[in-house]
Amino acid sequence: MAAPPPPGDSTPALVATVNIPPYYGIHDTYVRDGIAFVCAWDSGVIIFDVGNGIMGGTPAAPVRVSSIVTAGGEVHNAWWFHNPVTGEKRYLFVGQEGPGSIGSSSSGDLHVVDVSDLGNPKEVGFFHIAGAGPHNFWMDETGQILYAAYYNAGVVALDVSDTLAGDLSARGIDTIAPGGAGNTYVWGVQRVGGSLYALDMLSGLWRLGASSGHFATGGGGNNVPERYGSDLWVSNGYAYTGTWGFAQRTTGVVGNALKVWRLDSLGAPALVDSIITAGIVTVSDVEVSADGKLLMFSTEGGSGSGFYFYSLADPAHPAFRGQYLVSTGVHTATFGYIGGKVYAFGAKDPSGPELVILDVTALDR
Amino acid sequence: MRRGVRANLPEVARTAVGIVLGLVSSPLAAQAPWLAPGAQAIGVFTQQNPIPGGGSLGEARLVQPVAMIEAGWGRLTLTATADVEGLTIPNGELTIGAYGEGFVDRRHPHTYVHELILAAHDVLGRADGPASLSLALGKGFAPFGPDDPMSRPVERYPVNHHLAQILERALVGAGVRVGPALLEAALFNGDEPENPSEWPKVSRVGDSWSARLTVSPLRGVEWEASLARVHSPEQRGGAGPDQSKWNTSARYQGSDGAAQWYGLLSIARTSEANGAFVFQSQAAEGSVTLGRHTPYLRIERTERPEEERTTDPFRTVRPLLESSILGVTRWTIFTAGYGYDLRPRGPLAVRPFGEVSYARIAKVGSGLFDPQTTYGRTFSWTLSVGVAVRWKMTGHRMGHYLDDRAMSGMAGMRGM
Numbered sequence: 001m002a003a004p005p006p007p008g009d010s011t012p013a014l015v016a017t018v019n020i021p022p023y024y025g026i027h028d029t030y031v032r033d034g035i036a037f038v039c040a041w042d043s044g045v046i047i048f049d050v051g052n053g054i055m056g057g058t059p060a061a062p063v064r065v066s067s068i069v070t071a072g073g074e075v076h077n078a079w080w081f082h083n084p085v086t087g088e089k090r091y092l093f094v095g096q097e098g099p100g101s102i103g104s105s106s107s108g109d110l111h112v113v114d115v116s117d118l119g120n121p122k123e124v125g126f127f128h129i130a131g132a133g134p135h136n137f138w139m140d141e142t143g144q145i146l147y148a149a150y151y152n153a154g155v156v157a158l159d160v161s162d163t164l165a166g167d168l169s170a171r172g173i174d175t176i177a178p179g180g181a182g183n184t185y186v187w188g189v190q191r192v193g194g195s196l197y198a199l200d201m202l203s204g205l206w207r208l209g210a211s212s213g214h215f216a217t218g219g220g221g222n223n224v225p226e227r228y229g230s231d232l233w234v235s236n237g238y239a240y241t242g243t244w245g246f247a248q249r250t251t252g253v254v255g256n257a258l259k260v261w262r263l264d265s266l267g268a269p270a271l272v273d274s275i276i277t278a279g280i281v282t283v284s285d286v287e288v289s290a291d292g293k294l295l296m297f298s299t300e301g302g303s304g305s306g307f308y309f310y311s312l313a314d315p316a317h318p319a320f321r322g323q324y325l326v327s328t329g330v331h332t333a334t335f336g337y338i339g340g341k342v343y344a345f346g347a348k349d350p351s352g353p354e355l356v357i358l359d360v361t362a363l364d365r
Numbered sequence: 366m367r368r369g370v371r372a373n374l375p376e377v378a379r380t381a382v383g384i385v386l387g388l389v390s391s392p393l394a395a396q397a398p399w400l401a402p403g404a405q406a407i408g409v410f411t412q413q414n415p416i417p418g419g420g421s422l423g424e425a426r427l428v429q430p431v432a433m434i435e436a437g438w439g440r441l442t443l444t445a446t447a448d449v450e451g452l453t454i455p456n457g458e459l460t461i462g463a464y465g466e467g468f469v470d471r472r473h474p475h476t477y478v479h480e481l482i483l484a485a486h487d488v489l490g491r492a493d494g495p496a497s498l499s500l501a502l503g504k505g506f507a508p509f510g511p512d513d514p515m516s517r518p519v520e521r522y523p524v525n526h527h528l529a530q531i532l533e534r535a536l537v538g539a540g541v542r543v544g545p546a547l548l549e550a551a552l553f554n555g556d557e558p559e560n561p562s563e564w565p566k567v568s569r570v571g572d573s574w575s576a577r578l579t580v581s582p583l584r585g586v587e588w589e590a591s592l593a594r595v596h597s598p599e600q601r602g603g604a605g606p607d608q609s610k611w612n613t614s615a616r617y618q619g620s621d622g623a624a625q626w627y628g629l630l631s632i633a634r635t636s637e638a639n640g641a642f643v644f645q646s647q648a649a650e651g652s653v654t655l656g657r658h659t660p661y662l663r664i665e666r667t668e669r670p671e672e673e674r675t676t677d678p679f680r681t682v683r684p685l686l687e688s689s690i691l692g693v694t695r696w697t698i699f700t701a702g703y704g705y706d707l708r709p710r711g712p713l714a715v716r717p718f719g720e721v722s723y724a725r726i727a728k729v730g731s732g733l734f735d736p737q738t739t740y741g742r743t744f745s746w747t748l749s750v751g752v753a754v755r756w757k758m759t760g761h762r763m764g765h766y767l768d769d770r771a772m773s774g775m776a777g778m779r780g781m
Contacts (some may be wrong), residue, residue: 024602024686041687073604074688099606099638102685104731105642106689182731199734228733246673246682247691247733251419251741255674281676302676331686349510350684 012307012324012344012358015060018048025353026155027097028077028136029345031336033104035118035359036062036345037078037092038355044069045078045094047118050345050357052337054118059336059343059357068121070094070111077332079137080115081160085144090165091124093146095134102247103185103202104226106151108133112164124140125190127168129153133290136188136231138196145173145213145217147196149186154178155198157213173309178221179203187244193265199232199241204267205261217322219268226258231299235288235313238272240295242283255282258297260316285332288312294321294345300329305334307346310365320361326356335360387735398438403758405659406430407520409751417678421740422550427453430513431479444482444505444766450474451561454544457679461503461694461745462724464669465527466557467683472522476533476558480505486769497769499540501551504565506764507531508538508549508577509591511631512611516536518627518652518704520720520749524667525646528633531575531593532764533558535565540767549767550576550671555596559683569603570686572596575610577695585619600685606638625654637670638688644668659704659716666697671734678739692732698724704753714755722747 007328020026021040030037030250034052034321047065049057069075076097079136090194093121097323099109112125132153137165141148142162158168164180177184178198185201196210209216228249230242238260245255256277261269265317277283288295295318297309310318329349341361348354403760407429412695414421430453433446450458457463457471466473482503489609498680506513510529514522523529531553538551553563553572563655575593590613597605614631645668671691672681702720724745726736736743 021602022684023602024600024684027686076687097687097689099690101693101730102640102689102691103733104692105641134424148611201724247671247735248738249733279676301682349686 009076011116011322012309013361014328014356015343015359016323016355017348018355019355020046020353020355022350022353023278023318025350026190026331026347026355027075028332029334029347029355030078031036031192032080033089033344034041035065035340036336036355037079037080039075039078039094040353041075041196042069042073042125043067044073044075045113045121045361047115047121048355050336057327059338059341059359062355062357064080066119066121068113068123070096070123071126072096072098072109074098074108076108077136077193078137079139079146081146082141083144084142085161088116090114091160091194092121093137093160095137097135097149098133099152100133103129104152104182106133106153106185107131109156109329110148112168123154123166125166125170127158129156135186140191140210140213145214146192146212147189149189149198150175151185151187152177154184155189155196155208155215156188157210157215157250159213172262173214176208176215176217178206178217183222184333190232190234195265197232197234197239197263197269199229201228201230201244204229205232205239205241205259207263207269212246216218219266221268223269223271225283226253227255230255231286231297233288234263236312237293238315239263239269240286240288240297240318242286242297244283245281247299254280254301256280258283258286260318263318273318275310275318277304277308285334286332289332289335289364290337291364294342294360296335296360298330298333298346300331300349303327305329307344307358309360311363322360324358327363330356366412383731385736388451389531396437399436401435401757402433403435403627403756403761404432404673405753405758407753409520410748411747411749413459413745413747415740415742415745416459416461417674417739418602419622422459422711424459428458428520431758433761434562438485438501440488441485442486442766444480444484444503446475446480446763448475448479449477451477451651455561460522461747462524462667462669462698462726463522463526464672467670467681469674469679469681470512471679472526474561475516476561476563477771478504478564479533480763482766484766493541495543497542499542499765499767499769501536501538501540504533504535505766507536507553507573507575508540508550508764508767509575509593509594509610509616510577510633511589511616512630516762517650518628518661518754519650519663519700519702520751521663521700521722521747523648523663524669524698525631525633525663525665528635528644528646528667529614529648529703530611530629530764531595533565534573535570536645537570538767540769542769545581547579547768550574550621551767553606555598556601559601566601569596574601585617586604587616589616604760605685606641606688609636610634615781626650627652637686642670642693644670644693657706657709659706663698663700663706665700666695668695668729673734677698690732692734693729694734694736695727695729696724698722698725712757714753714758716753716755718751720747720749724751
């Protein structure tokens with residue numbers, strides 16, 4: 001379905017932009033406890049106080065706390081591990097996105113940074129897979145297991161309990177290439193209940209069994225034949241998945257679709273709806289607010305690039321709520337919950353890369 | 366300390382003046398200052414089938430509109446070339462297979478200031494014995510690879526332009542000639558221009574280097590071997606992968622009285638991101654001029670990176686956001702052409718021409734890019750007809766600033 005004209009209260013309010021060094025710029029942002037970890041490629045991870053209080057920052061006036069360039073740079077994404085077992089907030093997992101041939105090869109390491117002193121982060125460990133590199137992460141924090149989408153290597157589960165130091169190759173629990181050899185290039189994962197959902201650019205949306213980091217084949221797969229897949233988010237018993245169109249799988253068909261899937265705990269995801277957005281090439285990131293009411297996705301590659309927001313009053317059929325266009329595109333977007341408000345943190349593509357912060361509280365109803 | 370610097374300034378100035386006077390005087394004091402202007406432009410209609418997305422497209426454009434001045438005084442030479450393709454082909458020239466600087470299947474326009482190089486030759490006089498040292502400073506071609514395609518007989522640019530040439534950089538270089546051998550080296554900025562108005566990023570000068578050895582064992586015969594290390598050419602800020610490049614080529618140009626012959630064989634290889642991507646090229650071209658008639662041929666087999674395209678199928682995403690590509694394609698292109706000189710003598714040359722190219726497009730290795738999906742088929746035809754007008758430019762060879770023969774007023778610079 002196409003986006004209808006926006007209703008009156010639909011315009012997200014811009015509260016701040018933060019310039020990011022153009023090397024290449026900003027790829028992803030992880031926001032938790034009022035701290036924003038900006039993943040800024042060769043500028044490394046830049047840590048901002050956006051409401052935590054340690055430096056007096058707010059969403060409207062972020063304050064830089066520190067930064068660290070992990071080995072090799074190319075910082076793409078991060079996850080700040082709040083360990084409920086130890087009570088520590090010590091480790092930040094950082095994904096390095098090295099050169100690759102999309103759909104077949106990738107490179108880069110997973111880096112571990114000790115952020116127990118946010119003002120003085122230190123790299124303490126790494127995980128390496130020959131011939132593959134990581135993309136997005138998800139954590140089973142209670143189980144102390146990190147799940148990493150690993151492009152052509154599929155999905156990797158790592159034991160991140162106790163102290164982490166040096167080469168973590170012995171921490172690997174299991175891997176799975178859901179689409180099989182030559183048909184696997186996993187963008188993102190999310191664990192919900194006992195299942196791990198994986199969105200593979202090549203072979204589509206999968207439900208995998210994931211018990212204590214050990215994988216089992218579930219259902220789905222090979223279900224997006226006309227486009228390449230991108231990001232995913234699972235909420236309310238539904239999965240929302242993006243599509244990527246900087247290369248066309250079908251002549252004339254770009255990655256302008258967000259797909260809605262009904263999930264059950266045993267079967268394959270069932271496609272129930274899709275949203276087609278005009279003037280874009282790719283749906284680059286997908287997220288649902290913590291209360292399950294608001295779907296957000298970011299887009300790139302055309303005049304329609306920016307942030308899009310949909311109500312999930314009916315989670316099977318999202319209803320358009322608003323948009324915020326950014327001419328150069330938004331690579332990723334994530335929610336942050338600060339001071340009782342809901343914010344969207346977006347990564348504006350170059351030229352002039354920026355962290356864009358929107359107040360979307362009014363949309364999240 | 367400051368007082369000392371002030372006290373030394375007149376001495377420094379005197380030394381500088383002395384060097385300049387030395388370069389413009391003996392032992393070439395007898396040679397008067399010289400000035401050699403030139404200009405060219407090509408009006409061309411190109412019909413291409415297929416284009417990205419399928420179908421065909423025809424376009425008429427004014428390409429390679431260039432005005433240049435070369436000047437000399439004693440041992441100093443100045444090379445200045447203006448190129449206004451930014452005005453005549455702001456969206457590039459329809460050239461399937463071409464890539465670079467944010468264009469794909471279109472050749473990008475060059476920068477307005479194409480060359481601006483001051484060079485000093487034989488700067489050591491007799492102090493270096495049989496050798497001759499040249500120095501150069503300015504914006505232009507780094508010493509790497511064979512002549513620029515603009516200096517060669519085929520109108521269509523080869524796919525390997527970004528593998529076999531390094532151009533429009535701010536450079537400082539030195540060249541040493543000993544007999545038939547010339548060794549050139551330069552430091553320059555790795556960043557390629559992103560638009561015709563853009564100047565090299567001066568702060569990056571020195572982050573990249575190249576070197577070229579040219580040997581001319583016989584009259585008209587040249588062999589060159591080049592090496593280069595280019596830092597982040599595709600990302601102006603410097604965050605992109607580096608390239609390691611080599612090129613070797615053999616060139617012949619000569620006359621047997623009735624005919625003028627030209628031939629070039631070249632092999633190029635560029636390894637990017639520490640070998641994550643490797644692109645190779647082999648090319649051969651030749652021409653023969655018999656009176657007013659010049660038939661010519663080129664055979665090329667070159668690999669190119671496939672980058673993410675924007676909603677315009679002829680443009681790739683710039684500035685870059687990451688280091689990945691969509692795959693690699695191999696272009697095997699046969700081009701045949703014929704030119705007829707309306708004015709075979711005199712400074713003004715007018716040459717109507719026609720060219721036809723047949724290309725085969727193959728996917729190399731894996732990756733998402735599929736030529737069949739993009740073009741609708743894996744072969745291509747191109748037809749070009751046009752008129753090349755050159756005033757005092759016939760045979761000009763770009764990028765040889767460090768050749769000491771240049772100071773004698775174009776010797777070694779005019780080729781074909």
